[in-house]
Amino acid sequence: xxxxxxSLLKKGGPVSGETLAGQLGxxxxxxxxxxxxxxxxxxxxxxxxxxxxxxVSVPDRLLVEEIYDGLATCVLGREMLxxxxxxxxxxxxKHLAQNGCPEGTTVIAERQTCGRGRLGRKWESPPGGLYxxxxxxxxxxxxxxxxxxxxxxxxxxxxxxxxAAVQPRLKWxxxxxxxxxxxxxxxxxxxxxxxxxxxxxxxxxxxxxxxxSDFPKEIGSIATSLRPGESDAVDRVRLFQDILFQLxxxxxxxxxxxFEPFLMLWTEMNDTLGRDVRIADGxxxxxxxxxxxxxxxxxxxxxxxxxxxxxxxxxxxxNE
Ligand code: BT5
Numbered sequence: 001x002x003x004x005x006x007s008l009l010k011k012g013g014p015v016s017g018e019t020l021a022g023q024l025g026x027x028x029x030x031x032x033x034x035x036x037x038x039x040x041x042x043x044x045x046x047x048x049x050x051x052x053x054x055x056v057s058v059p060d061r062l063l064v065e066e067i068y069d070g071l072a073t074c075v076l077g078r079e080m081l082x083x084x085x086x087x088x089x090x091x092x093x094k095h096l097a098q099n100g101c102p103e104g105t106t107v108i109a110e111r112q113t114c115g116r117g118r119l120g121r122k123w124e125s126p127p128g129g130l131y132x133x134x135x136x137x138x139x140x141x142x143x144x145x146x147x148x149x150x151x152x153x154x155x156x157x158x159x160x161x162x163x164a165a166v167q168p169r170l171k172w173x174x175x176x177x178x179x180x181x182x183x184x185x186x187x188x189x190x191x192x193x194x195x196x197x198x199x200x201x202x203x204x205x206x207x208x209x210x211x212x213s214d215f216p217k218e219i220g221s222i223a224t225s226l227r228p229g230e231s232d233a234v235d236r237v238r239l240f241q242d243i244l245f246q247l248x249x250x251x252x253x254x255x256x257x258x259f260e261p262f263l264m265l266w267t268e269m270n271d272t273l274g275r276d277v278r279i280a281d282g283x284x285x286x287x288x289x290x291x292x293x294x295x296x297x298x299x300x301x302x303x304x305x306x307x308x309x310x311x312x313x314x315x316x317x318x319n320e
Pocket of ligand 1: 087088089090091112114115116117118119121122123124125130131132133174175182183184185186187203204205206207219222223224
């Protein structure tokens with residue numbers, strides 16, 4: 001009943017308790033109780049004795065009803081688990097993937113206590129951001145699937161540009177930067193046997209509202225959010241819905257058209273190519289000028305001695 005009342009109120013204008021009760025076939029007291037529950041969830045509902053109830057605001061919370069209201073995907077997020085707090089949406093989604101959950105299953109949390117980056121690094125997840133992981137089962141080879149984070153990066157950068165009026169740049173392999181600082185990160189983990197891909201869990205973390213003081217000291221100088229100052233609020237739910245929709249569309253195109261169109265878009269929005277970099281790949285530090293991203297999504301470096309080197313993973317540091 002609560003859900004129906006909400007959708008009736010969303011159509012606009014004041015609706016009297018009597019009308020709602022009549023449409024739902026319940027008493028006015030039952031309507032009043034549902035309205036109270038909606039208010040407890042954070043919905044702003046004004047009531048006036050003669051005109052009835054008016055919805056004046058929707059809470060800035062990740063509520064299942066709000067996420068589904070306007071979600072235009074066919075697969076991604078159709079199975080959705082929403083949590084106030086989780087250690088890590090990635091770990092939760094991986095567990096679901098291993099246990100055969102449907103493609104597109106999405107786990108999202110208001111905050112994470114043990115958010116992860118690549119190679120065991122920590123992902124700070126203060127409240128007010130977007131932290132989610134999606135289970136994908138694309139009919140791709142293992143090699144093809146390694147390009148998924150780059151495709152996701154393009155989707156994410158375009159969505160942030162549109163929803164938050166910022167100018168994001170892509171840093172190879174998985175960072176979204178705003179004014180040179182990291183505002184979002186992508187984590188892609190897969191399970192495969194030989195070349196046969198079982199699943200990919202694509203994790204995305206976006207700093208939305210965080211102010212510099214919300215980040216721990218260690219990342220205070222490298223992290224930022226979509227609105228570190230007093231700029232306009234970002235509608236997290238609409239942004240999330242749009243990312244899922246664009247991601248579904250882009251992953252389908254990637255499967256049909258290949259990586260080439262995304263590589264072009266990635267290159268247009270990148271902040272890495274042409275710069276002198278150092279890359280820590282877990283074993284050594286590699287230095288050179290970032291030349292291009294190849295058709296496999298690897299970064300090609302020109303080293304000081306003129307030789308070229310392909311790097312498939314690592315953390316990029318800019319030399320200047
Ligand atoms: C990433 O790793 O950037 C991938 C981040 C993926 C996070 C999502 S949130 C939903 C899902 N659930 C999870 O548990 N994870 C995923 P990496 O490239 O390894 O970057 C990690 C580094 O980024 C850290 O070592 C810090 O330097 C920095 N960092 C940590 N938290 C940050 C934040 N909130 N904003 C900006 N930089 C951060």
